[in-house]
Amino acid sequence: MVTLVQSIGHSTLGYVHELGKMGWFLIYSFYMVARRPGRAVHILKQLRFIGAKSLFVICLTAAFTGMVLGLQGYYTLTKFGSEGMLGTAVALSLIRELGPVLTALMVTGRAGSAITAEIGIMRISEQIEALETMALDPFKYLITPKLIAAIIALPLLCAIFDVVGIYGGWLVGVKLLGVNPGAYFYEMEKAVVWRDVFSGFAKSLSFGVIIAWVGCYKGYYAGHGAEGVSRATTESVVLTSVLILIWDYFLTSVLL
Amino acid sequence: MISLSNLHKSFGSQTVLNGLDLEIPAGQITAIIGPSGEGKSVLIKHMIGLMQPDQGRIEVDGESILGIRRSQLNRIREKFGMLFQNAALFDSMNVFENVAFPLQEKTALSKSEIRDRVISALEDVGLKNVEHKYTDELSGGMKKRVGLARALLLNPKIILFDEPTTGLDPIIKRAIHQLIKDTHAKFGFTAVVVSHEIPEIFDVAQNVAMLYKGRILQFGTAAEIRHSQDPVVRQFVSGSLDGPIQMV
Numbered sequence: 001m002v003t004l005v006q007s008i009g010h011s012t013l014g015y016v017h018e019l020g021k022m023g024w025f026l027i028y029s030f031y032m033v034a035r036r037p038g039r040a041v042h043i044l045k046q047l048r049f050i051g052a053k054s055l056f057v058i059c060l061t062a063a064f065t066g067m068v069l070g071l072q073g074y075y076t077l078t079k080f081g082s083e084g085m086l087g088t089a090v091a092l093s094l095i096r097e098l099g100p101v102l103t104a105l106m107v108t109g110r111a112g113s114a115i116t117a118e119i120g121i122m123r124i125s126e127q128i129e130a131l132e133t134m135a136l137d138p139f140k141y142l143i144t145p146k147l148i149a150a151i152i153a154l155p156l157l158c159a160i161f162d163v164v165g166i167y168g169g170w171l172v173g174v175k176l177l178g179v180n181p182g183a184y185f186y187e188m189e190k191a192v193v194w195r196d197v198f199s200g201f202a203k204s205l206s207f208g209v210i211i212a213w214v215g216c217y218k219g220y221y222a223g224h225g226a227e228g229v230s231r232a233t234t235e236s237v238v239l240t241s242v243l244i245l246i247w248d249y250f251l252t253s254v255l256l
Numbered sequence: 257m258i259s260l261s262n263l264h265k266s267f268g269s270q271t272v273l274n275g276l277d278l279e280i281p282a283g284q285i286t287a288i289i290g291p292s293g294e295g296k297s298v299l300i301k302h303m304i305g306l307m308q309p310d311q312g313r314i315e316v317d318g319e320s321i322l323g324i325r326r327s328q329l330n331r332i333r334e335k336f337g338m339l340f341q342n343a344a345l346f347d348s349m350n351v352f353e354n355v356a357f358p359l360q361e362k363t364a365l366s367k368s369e370i371r372d373r374v375i376s377a378l379e380d381v382g383l384k385n386v387e388h389k390y391t392d393e394l395s396g397g398m399k400k401r402v403g404l405a406r407a408l409l410l411n412p413k414i415i416l417f418d419e420p421t422t423g424l425d426p427i428i429k430r431a432i433h434q435l436i437k438d439t440h441a442k443f444g445f446t447a448v449v450v451s452h453e454i455p456e457i458f459d460v461a462q463n464v465a466m467l468y469k470g471r472i473l474q475f476g477t478a479a480e481i482r483h484s485q486d487p488v489v490r491q492f493v494s495g496s497l498d499g500p501i502q503m504v
Contacts, residue, residue: 126344135330
């Protein structure tokens with residue numbers, strides 16, 4: 001019994017310690033963003049990697065998400081004779097919810113995992129220690145450019161996702177299923193307000209922070225050898241995805 | 257120059273440093289020798305603040321490097337250069353970018369000045385026309401040379417060498433040892449070399465410290481250690497299987 005209690009206490013303390021370390025990592029990252037954000041060239045390089053190189057997968061996902069929403073929305077709305085509201089349904093679903101969440105999940109899979117692997121390999125091959133021995137803060141070179149780039153890239157990618165998704169819904173709803181094109185866009189314009197756009201923007205911004213934070217943290221504290229980096233990468237993708245969904249719920253309940 | 261006193265460090269239940277005392281003399285080459293797994297790399301990482309001891313004091317030029325702000329530690333670290341066991345070159349950069357990196361980040365030199373300094377540093381370590389090669393295109397010996405060029409570039413007062421010849425063939429080993437001696441003679445830095453290379457290291461270092469069971473068992477000149485009467489040192493230097501050092 002005592003052993004069981006000890007074991008639970010030990011794991012709980014371990015989790016609390018890990019949480020504290022993660023929290024401190026985030027605070028120090030923002031402190032470094034404010035104090036020494038790093039060179040523009042490093043930030044642009046990360047912006048290209050996290051943002052520009054994710055464009056194809058984001059457009060592809062957005063197009064098919066919009067098309068599925070068009071099909072499902074049409075199926076549901078025709079039951080109520082309201083297929084004219086299809087544009088509204090597609091747009092609100094995308095702008096408020098699916099755009100930010102799916103963009104974040106796709107970027108997690110593509111860039112978040114790569115961030116962890118890159119920093120993890122630098123850790124196990126002593127490249128991070130080499131930076132420290134040169135009296136250079138590794139956060140300035142490895143963490144802050146990625147954090148800034150993710151904060152900039154995610155809202156932009158999300159905006160692109162929303163637009164492509166809306167046209168995916170239009171393609172299926174209007175071109176394939178015969179919904180009135182005027183109604184599709186007119187109803188959408190009437191229903192979507194700035195609050196909806198802001199909600200999606202706030203979500204994607206915070207998801208950008210989560211992706212960079214967890215990706216960098218897991219890489220920075222990766223274990224030993226190739227196995228350590230591989231475990232860190234898996235943990236990074238799983239934890240980021242779960243945090244995105246949990247944080248999405250909290251933000252939705254606040255912003256609704 | 258570097259003073260370590262009563263240093264303790266454990267990883268879980270494994271004690272690596274156990275009340276270690278060591279003074280590294282200024283301007284000389286000091287080798288740290290000892291059986292594998294005795295904590296030589298751990299010791300050298302303590303000297304530059306990459307690891308924190310559980311207990312003890314570490315001073316560089318009379319200044320403690322423990323319990324100080326990161327900015328103060330970085331100021332002290334500017335006195336150091338370090339050559340890692342695997343050179344720790346940035347694998348996303350080519351040779352030129354690797355060597356130029358500290359200059360780009362820490363000085364206001366122009367591009368042409370940086371170029372001249374990098375070429376000159378590479379020539380100092382015997383490398384020519386390798387600037388555009390990536391680290392995976394270099395041999396082990398070339399990586400160590402590039403690492404040394406990078407470490408030398410900002411003219412540090414102290415250079416730490418963590419097993420600079422591990423995994424190299426005998427000729428390259430000799431070349432790296434000669435390079436350490438030549439660059440030391442040219443620049444006059446204080447060097448700490450962690451090494452297994454017996455007896456070659458006695459020709460490189462002026463002082464040798466034998467690390468055993470978490471403490472410095474003997475510190476002396478290369479000649480004193482080479483002819484030590486201590487049974488542990490004698491067994492290690494002779495490479496004998498019989499003696500107090502037990503192979504696991």
